[in-house]
Each structure stands twice: as structure tokens, then as C-alpha cells.
Amino acid sequence: MMKHCVTCLATCCLLGTGALAQGLGGPSSVQADLEPGDGLTDPQYRSDFPNNIAPGYFAWxxxxxxDHGFRFNLDYLALGQSSNADIGTGNASGGIARLYGNWQATENGSLTFKIENRHAYGSVAPQNFGFDGGALSITGTAFNDNGTMLTNLFWTQRAADASWTFQIGQIDVTDFVDVYGLVSPYTAFQNLAFNTNPTINAPNPGLAIAGGFQLGPNFYATASLADANADPASPDLDVFSDGDLFKSVEIGYTSGFDRVYFDNIHMTFWHSDEASDGSRAEDYGAAFSGAWFINNTWMPFLRAGTSKGTAALYEKSVSAGVGYFARNTDLAGIGLNWAEANGISGSQKTIEAFYRFSISPGLQITPSIQYIDDPLLDSSQSSITLFGLRARVVF
Structure with a gap:
């Protein structure tokens, strides 16, 4: 059985009656991060840390x-990676400090916020480590050195019967565009090939509007309109003056709206305007995603995308793999990706495997390995192997 934390809404979608608690979102959204245990009922843990060292704080x-409908978390994530690449620094590390939460202001309306600081410990951040070693690959999604950012500050309004959801404000569209149950770089795969589809030129968090609608008991449609030039380190309203926009539409099927990111098949269509200053080319494309949670244990997935390829990381991409939800809310995953990039001959293949040890609701340790065959940025190397270790502590 899944409890209502499934309201994390992995596919920019809305849930059914009794489950639409917070609106649009996915496994990497604030809604998901506020819930322990991946939405699994009665999870068992190895420890109660850090709750046992500050019981008064957690009771508060x-x-x-x-009493007030206000939920928040403070968390810190750290990631270290090393590789055997013939070029580059050979290692990268960085961290993310986040304050995020949600205030249920009215019965059907809520305010969501997230402030974070992303920083590198050394000269190279994990997000850029693949490029540093000669691969066209983001090997440490979200672990960059962009500094302090406002990534969420938006209002959610939803129908009392959960038939529609609307959001407006500072929004990260990667929280809901083309996502599935293993999309979060904070709790699952680290390589972008298995996060938000790498053929989608998704913008940084910024001013946006988004909505979702139920189309019967199993089908849904969602759409978003966002600032394609957004800079969460310096949020503004310039989208209304320059008109450079990112647009997305998604049509999907789920076994039930209380399992929307566990059992989900969808198509996503998107378009990003050319930047007015010429710094970014127009791009557009389509993506497919299918994932199904079998016996609440196994989650096989198949994801593919194609784009004009002028601004997205890849022009074509196909990913497949499986996640295994083990005892103590541990999570194991393995994924395989094939990709081609615009203007670069050949194809690049990526394998990632990880095991997330859930020590407690507030502490996770995740070792991982990535193998990149035929790295597209350095043809002199036949392959690159990366080892990673990620930690997350939640207060």
C-alpha cells in the first residue's frame, strides 16, 4: 500500500480525491522531500538519527x-566523485544546503518555498565532472557551484475534488516535466541520463505557471509556461519584457492517481524560444516515459527523447533500467543509456548503478558507479569509469 505521500506527483500531475495534497510535483520536489520513505507505508529504519539527538526540535x-499547516526541512547533501579519465582533475566534490517547506494556507491553497546554496569543495563541481573528463555527460546532476538560489516560491490552487491544479510563481519545471519514480538526483540516480530527460532543454528555476487536469479515472494532461532565461541566483520578472519562453505539454496514463509516479506512462512535448540576445538557439522535441511499480518492489522503466538538439544536452536519447525498493527503505538502481548529440559523430553509452542505504528518515548514504563508453568529447578514450559517494542528512 502507498500512503498519501504519493502526492509528490511525479509527473507534473494531479492526484485523485483525498490524495491531491500539494499540487504539481515529483520525486525531486519539495512535496516529496518533506515525506520520508519514498511514500512507502510503515518503513523500517536502522536508526532514528537525527531525531534522537534533538527530540524537542522535531516535536516542535x-x-x-x-496546528498551523506549516512543514519545513533543513537538509544538507554532499557528493564526491572520482574517475580514471586520462584528462581533467580526476575528482570532484560539492554540496547543497537547502531550506524548504510548504504552508497549507487554505483548504485548497498552499505556498511552497525552497532556498538553497550549491557549492563546490574544489575546482570542479560534480555536475561538470563528466565534461572535465572528456564525456558529454552530467554525472552529478544539481551538484554545481551556482551559489545561493531561490528555486521555489509559488502558490498552488487546486479544486476541492482534485480535478485540477494550478501553480504560479518561482517554479523549477524539472520537478514535474517528464519525471518518474527514480528521477530525483537527491535520492536516486545521479547522471542526467536517468533524471529529467537529457534531450529536454529545461530552463533554470524561474517565473512560471503550470497546471494539470484529470481526464477521467486514469488519464491526465499537464502544461507549463516558464521563463527560458531564468536565473534563480537573481530572480526577476524580465520574462514579461523579453518573451523568451519554455513551454511543455504532457499527456499521461496512471493506474490510479494515488500511484501517479509509481505507475505512469506519458508523452511530453516541449519548445524553448531562441534567446533574444542570441546566447541560446531555439529548441524543441518530444519525450516518452514508461515506469511501473511491480509488487511495490520493482520499478522497471523505459525512457526516450528526441529534439532539434541545438541547445539540449543530447539530440537523441534512450534509457532503460530498474529500481529495487528493498528493506529499511533502501533503494538499488541500474540504468543504461544510449545518446547522440547534435554536431558530434558517434554515440555515447552510459551505465549507472547505485545502492542507497537509508540509515534513518534523516540520513542516507549512496555509493554509485558510472561507466561511460565512447565519451563524445574525447575520442582518444574508449571509456571512463566514475565512482561516487553521496550523503544526505535531514533536520
Missing amino acids: KERLAK
């Missing part, structure tokens, strides 16, 4: 949620 958080 629970009272805030119960």
Missing part, C-alpha cells in the same frame, strides 16, 4: 505541521 516541527 510536528506541532507546526499539525
Whole structure:
């Protein structure tokens, strides 16, 4: 059984009656990060850390949620990676400090916020480590050195019967565009090939509007309109003056709206305007995603995308793999990706495998390995192997 934390809405979607708690979102969204245990009922853990060292603080958080509808977390994530690449630094590391939460202001309306600081420990951040070693690959998604950013500050309004959801404000469209149950770089795969589809030229968090609608008991449609030039380190309203926009539409099927990112098949169509200053070319494309949670244990997935390829990382991409939800809410995953890039001959193949040890609701340790065959940026290397270790602590 899944509890209502499935309202994380992995596919920019809305849930059914009784489950639409917070609106649009996915496994990497604030809604998901506020819920422990991947939405699994009665999870078992190895420890109660850090709750056991500050019981008064966590009791206070629970009272805030119960009495005032205000929930928040502080968390810190760290990622270190090393590789055997013939070029580059050979290692990269960085961290992310985040404050995020949600205030249920009215019965059907809520305010979501997230402030974060992303930083590198050394000269190269994990997000750029693949490029540094000669691969056209983002090997540490989200672990960049962009500094302090406002990534979420938006209002959600939803129908009392959960038939529609609307959001407006500072939004990260990668929280809901073309996502599935293993999309989060904070809790699952680290390589962009298995996160948001790498053929989609998704913008940085910025001013956006988004909505979702139920189309019967199993089908849904969603859409978004966002600032294609957004800079969360310096948020503004310039989208209204320059008109450079990112647009997306998604049509999907789910076994039930209480399992929307566990059982989901969808198509996503998107378009990004050329930047007015010429710094970014027009791009557009389509993506397919299918994932199904078998016996609440196995999640096989197949994802593919194609784009004009002028601004997205890849022009064509196909990914397949499986996740295994183990005891103690541990999570194992393995994925394989094939990709081609615009203007570069040949194809690049990527394999990633990881095992997330869930020590407690507030502590996770995730070792991983990535193997990149025929790296597109350095044809002199036949392959690159990367080892990674990610940690997350939640207060």
C-alpha cells in the first residue's frame, strides 16, 4: 500500500480525491522531500538519527505541521566523485544546503518555498565532472557551484475534488516535466541520463505557471509556461519584457492517481524560444516515459527523447533500467543509456548503478558507479569509469 505521500506527483500531475495534497510535483520536489520513505507505508529504519539527538526540535516541527499547516526541512547533501579519465582533475566534490517547506494556507491553497546554496569543495563541481573528463555527460546532476538560489516560491490552487491544479510563481519545471519514480538526483540516480530527460532543454528555476487536469479515472494532461532565461541566483520578472519562453505539454496514463509516479506512462512535448540576445538557439522535441511499480518492489522503466538538439544536452536519447525498493527503505538502481548529440559523430553509452542505504528518515548514504563508453568529447578514450559517494542528512 502507498500512503498519501504519493502526492509528490511525479509527473507534473494531479492526484485523485483525498490524495491531491500539494499540487504539481515529483520525486525531486519539495512535496516529496518533506515525506520520508519514498511514500512507502510503515518503513523500517536502522536508526532514528537525527531525531534522537534533538527530540524537542522535531516535536516542535510536528506541532507546526499539525496546528498551523506549516512543514519545513533543513537538509544538507554532499557528493564526491572520482574517475580514471586520462584528462581533467580526476575528482570532484560539492554540496547543497537547502531550506524548504510548504504552508497549507487554505483548504485548497498552499505556498511552497525552497532556498538553497550549491557549492563546490574544489575546482570542479560534480555536475561538470563528466565534461572535465572528456564525456558529454552530467554525472552529478544539481551538484554545481551556482551559489545561493531561490528555486521555489509559488502558490498552488487546486479544486476541492482534485480535478485540477494550478501553480504560479518561482517554479523549477524539472520537478514535474517528464519525471518518474527514480528521477530525483537527491535520492536516486545521479547522471542526467536517468533524471529529467537529457534531450529536454529545461530552463533554470524561474517565473512560471503550470497546471494539470484529470481526464477521467486514469488519464491526465499537464502544461507549463516558464521563463527560458531564468536565473534563480537573481530572480526577476524580465520574462514579461523579453518573451523568451519554455513551454511543455504532457499527456499521461496512471493506474490510479494515488500511484501517479509509481505507475505512469506519458508523452511530453516541449519548445524553448531562441534567446533574444542570441546566447541560446531555439529548441524543441518530444519525450516518452514508461515506469511501473511491480509488487511495490520493482520499478522497471523505459525512457526516450528526441529534439532539434541545438541547445539540449543530447539530440537523441534512450534509457532503460530498474529500481529495487528493498528493506529499511533502501533503494538499488541500474540504468543504461544510449545518446547522440547534435554536431558530434558517434554515440555515447552510459551505465549507472547505485545502492542507497537509508540509515534513518534523516540520513542516507549512496555509493554509485558510472561507466561511460565512447565519451563524445574525447575520442582518444574508449571509456571512463566514475565512482561516487553521496550523503544526505535531514533536520
